[in-house]
Amino acid sequence: MLTLENVHTHYGPIEALKGVSLNVQQGEIVTLIGANGAGKSTLLMTVCGDPRASAGTITWKGNDITKEETSKIMRTGLAVVPEGRRVFSAMTVEENLSMGGFFNKTTYDQRMAHVLELFPRLEERFKQRAGTMSGGEQQMLAIGRALMSEPELLILDEPSLGLAPLIINQIFDIIHKLRDEGMTIFLVEQNANQALRLADRGYVIENGKIVLEDTGANLLVNEDVRKAYLGG
């Protein structure tokens, strides 16, 4: 469904992705693990066209989207929950969600109902400004906002970052639920243990290169992975 072939991404002179190839199939949860600064966020954002890949090919549902504009890519069934959530803090929960459902007006009400059902907390805070909510609530909002576009592929960048364990479990429960609804998920997690348990497949990225690919279960017991990312 999503395929990257030999993708390179630069920030000025810095090469953050050095020829990445991977794929995500329909209905899968695929996770990407790696140390801080390995290029995980860059990889996810390159799929969204922000930053643009400097070489290689990104194919989404059979179309080459490598050179496409971000806003256009994001109207083709992809949605992202970026690192740091990036909710519109001066806007209300409702306004944030409406921005997620901006370009597709026809099923707006159903999608809104669905999101509020997944996150009852957002309904309680419907008219509250996003900036005044807790980190966990903001993360729920960021996920809800992404879901408002009814994506086929949901891209999540460290959704558990900086959250209390109880909230992290809630977030993972939601990811479970979304998978059961048939959504394809591409997940970057710091919490490699939890992510690999959940994932069908995983990739390990080091220094802008994919160094390992396997099923989630195999990666969980892989010696190198255990040492590097699972604390022994």
Added chain:
Amino acid sequence: MSESIFYFLQQVTNGLTIGSTYALIAIGYTMVYGIIGMINFAHGEVYMMGTYVAFIALAGLSMLGIDNPLLLIGLALMVSIMVASAYGFTIERVAYRPLRSSKRLIALISAIGMSIFLQNYIRLAQGSRDIAMPSLIQGGFLMGDPNGSHIMISYMQIIIMISTVICMVGLTLFITRSRMGRACRACSQDIGMTNLLGINSNNVIAVTFVIGAALAAVAGMLLGLYYGVVNPYIGFMAGLKAFTAAVLGGIGSIPGAMLGGLILGVTESLTAGYLTAEYKDVVAFSLLVLILLFMPSGILGKPEVEKI
């Protein structure tokens, strides 16, 4: 009531009138700045062109035999808004969008170039001398004793204030209720995220320029009728004043622009009324310098918040 109170109220009324038009122009600066972080230096010229278009439209409509002043003003206002909006849209397309990813200084130079171009284009097309605007609306309300202490509020002042209130209410409804208006606010907070939600920020930016231009045209037409003259250079001073108003209120903040315009108008008017009229610009720009020095984020502006 004593004479001095009437005098004071008269100055405040005059100040609120001028301040309303500053506020209308300031919206254009503040909205564009809020989203793309750029001062649209050609904005004052859009205001100036709005006045010219209104003048031409008034002349044309009178030749068609329309003589009801309110109808004339309404129709000319619509023409002026449409033409100015087209200019606002085109300016963004031609002078700013191609430079979106280049350095700010380059976009700023392009903006100044656009401003010089527009000013000279009007100068060549319409001549550089003052043109008298017709005085369509005369008279006003007199409060107090006609032979003693009183204040005079002209019908034109009332039209200016009512039009401004209508524009501000409309704008507020637009940015809080409509999809596109909310997208404008989203863009001003995190334009990259807005694109990541599938919203084409280029369209949002274009809308912002069009709204700014339309409001400047309203100010241009009303102020043209109020002062009774127009020349190709009025955009420069009006632009600076409105920019000052935007900075005073907190650039990027729409309520700030409204408030900043009114405060600046009243300050100027009180200076003219109690010191001398020559000092009003000095006071206005001293105000700008003082804000930049001591309160760079303005009255309602937020200091740059670090995005986490």
